[in-house]
Amino acid sequence: MAEKKNFGSRKRFYNGYELARYRKWKGFKDSWVDFKEWLKEKKISGELLKADPVRAFKALTYYHWMAPYLGSGSMVDRTIDDAHGEALLIAHKYMQFLLKSNVEALIKILKSDERFGENEYSKKTVIFEQDASPILIGGFPNLQNAVEEPYFHILATANDQHAGHYFTDIIDSYGLPSDSCRNSSAICGVAIDDQLPYYGACLITSNAPCDSSVMNSSIVERRLKVPSIQGCTPMRWKDEDTREYAVAHVKEVIKFIEDCTGETFDWDAFFETVRQYNEETRIQHELWELAKSPYYPVPSVPNLLYRSFQLSFSSGLNKECAKIGREMLEICEKCVREKINVRPKTRYRTLVCGAPSSYYMHFSTWMYECWGVNTVAVLNNMSHHEFISEDDKEEALWGVAQLWEQAIMRRHLVGGYENLLEMFEEYERFNCDMIVFYDDITCKGSKSMTGMIQDIANERNIPLVWISHDLIDPRAIPRNEMRKQFNDFMFSVMNEKPLDESLLDFDDSKGW
Amino acid sequence: MGILIIILKIIACLIALAAFVFALIQAVYWLNIDNKIMFLLYKIFNRITDRVPRDRRF
Numbered sequence: 001m002a003e004k005k006n007f008g009s010r011k012r013f014y015n016g017y018e019l020a021r022y023r024k025w026k027g028f029k030d031s032w033v034d035f036k037e038w039l040k041e042k043k044i045s046g047e048l049l050k051a052d053p054v055r056a057f058k059a060l061t062y063y064h065w066m067a068p069y070l071g072s073g074s075m076v077d078r079t080i081d082d083a084h085g086e087a088l089l090i091a092h093k094y095m096q097f098l099l100k101s102n103v104e105a106l107i108k109i110l111k112s113d114e115r116f117g118e119n120e121y122s123k124k125t126v127i128f129e130q131d132a133s134p135i136l137i138g139g140f141p142n143l144q145n146a147v148e149e150p151y152f153h154i155l156a157t158a159n160d161q162h163a164g165h166y167f168t169d170i171i172d173s174y175g176l177p178s179d180s181c182r183n184s185s186a187i188c189g190v191a192i193d194d195q196l197p198y199y200g201a202c203l204i205t206s207n208a209p210c211d212s213s214v215m216n217s218s219i220v221e222r223r224l225k226v227p228s229i230q231g232c233t234p235m236r237w238k239d240e241d242t243r244e245y246a247v248a249h250v251k252e253v254i255k256f257i258e259d260c261t262g263e264t265f266d267w268d269a270f271f272e273t274v275r276q277y278n279e280e281t282r283i284q285h286e287l288w289e290l291a292k293s294p295y296y297p298v299p300s301v302p303n304l305l306y307r308s309f310q311l312s313f314s315s316g317l318n319k320e321c322a323k324i325g326r327e328m329l330e331i332c333e334k335c336v337r338e339k340i341n342v343r344p345k346t347r348y349r350t351l352v353c354g355a356p357s358s359y360y361m362h363f364s365t366w367m368y369e370c371w372g373v374n375t376v377a378v379l380n381n382m383s384h385h386e387f388i389s390e391d392d393k394e395e396a397l398w399g400v401a402q403l404w405e406q407a408i409m410r411r412h413l414v415g416g417y418e419n420l421l422e423m424f425e426e427y428e429r430f431n432c433d434m435i436v437f438y439d440d441i442t443c444k445g446s447k448s449m450t451g452m453i454q455d456i457a458n459e460r461n462i463p464l465v466w467i468s469h470d471l472i473d474p475r476a477i478p479r480n481e482m483r484k485q486f487n488d489f490m491f492s493v494m495n496e497k498p499l500d501e502s503l504l505d506f507d508d509s510k511g512w
Numbered sequence: 513m514g515i516l517i518i519i520l521k522i523i524a525c526l527i528a529l530a531a532f533v534f535a536l537i538q539a540v541y542w543l544n545i546d547n548k549i550m551f552l553l554y555k556i557f558n559r560i561t562d563r564v565p566r567d568r569r570f
Contacts, residue, residue, distance in 0.1 A: 021544065023541065023542050061564070063561065067554045067561065077547070219570075
């Protein structure tokens, strides 16, 4: 097959790669902002090597999931490619915060890793599996949390599209059917290939986001050699009868951490973390209010990543999370108040549902650049958004249980059909013109619902497009196939013409 | 007078040096050299980690 040659706005990229020959000219003001913020990002990335150069080098030469993080600069470029003016500044601020937080988390993992020598940090680390919120660690001020799995395959794949399938191939070769959840498969591959860092005082496994996580827990437990407990909470979280069981389970987890570490749960410190979490949630509610406006400036990808981080990694533990949220809120309020339109290409406003593909995080950036489809809301981001009690112990623990029960990818995929149908309410609330549904072909959570969702959309005359992907394996459904699905929908259903024809069909299957 | 000229020359040198460093950083930025170097390193480290003997077991 003849290789596709890039043309138009893709001409600055190497054929087949998402690697640019040179940077995009964005006008004097925006290019200067971009340059300044780029310098800050380089400084943040350098912190990883500065913190412990020996361990960082050892990790780069041992762990296969480590090298993709060298692509973090390119990932930032990809996710902010569609941003201008205030949107550019917001996107950079969000991404800098995420870069910094991820660098800190990786430093924490490397410093605690006993594979590279004994250290004082390992026994002070409590590991949380998958995307269960680590908020309970707020009650143990002398301990640190590690939310490990996302760093080994999801975020690594976001940096490098080929990072994750290295691990899924390993578990497939051990006999697991390749149509099982790629998320859980990948972490099993990491464990089997002996690529989990040796660290931690104890491990809290979970059934977040779904029961496929329980499958991978047993394989991870065998490798880590630390005591573990199942932090499982009910799937049917709306059922009041499950409340007593869920709270009792959270108490068991607290006792387990106390027994493993010798620390005592500090309620004052915990309530302080809860207050911080509530502040983060309050800011998010205000941002959603602003998102209803046509002048909402936040590009979708940095927004999605920030919110995911806030729910699954921070939950009040990272003090900077609320600080950056407040800064963003001020800029957004200014844009809406002064009617500054920094998303001028917008022809359609869309709500995005389902689990986005890790290997094509910047799909929304492409939708905007190629078709003028602006993602204003992400259903997955609307997972747990209730406030947690700041003074009642029982109520607060119920809040923690709910936070686990409504983790990202759980509330809207496996928490019962009525939660998934919230998409139609959100579609109205955010004044959308269409719905884009990411159809992860290995996720069984919403598979049985596709016909019903399509029927409801047809009845209400809502344009809805399914974008199939394979979560972390771009060989099954490459990025270009995802784009083709959307192109077909825009041509045939919306009767539209692209804003940029050079972005319709191009090859970016190699490299990052 | 002589000292003043020397000071002015030093200042001129410093400005020239700063301009050179700035131009160099600008070149790295515009030609995307940072990402190109990282891509090369990523390829090298991937090759190294592919060859590491591992205790692979179920």
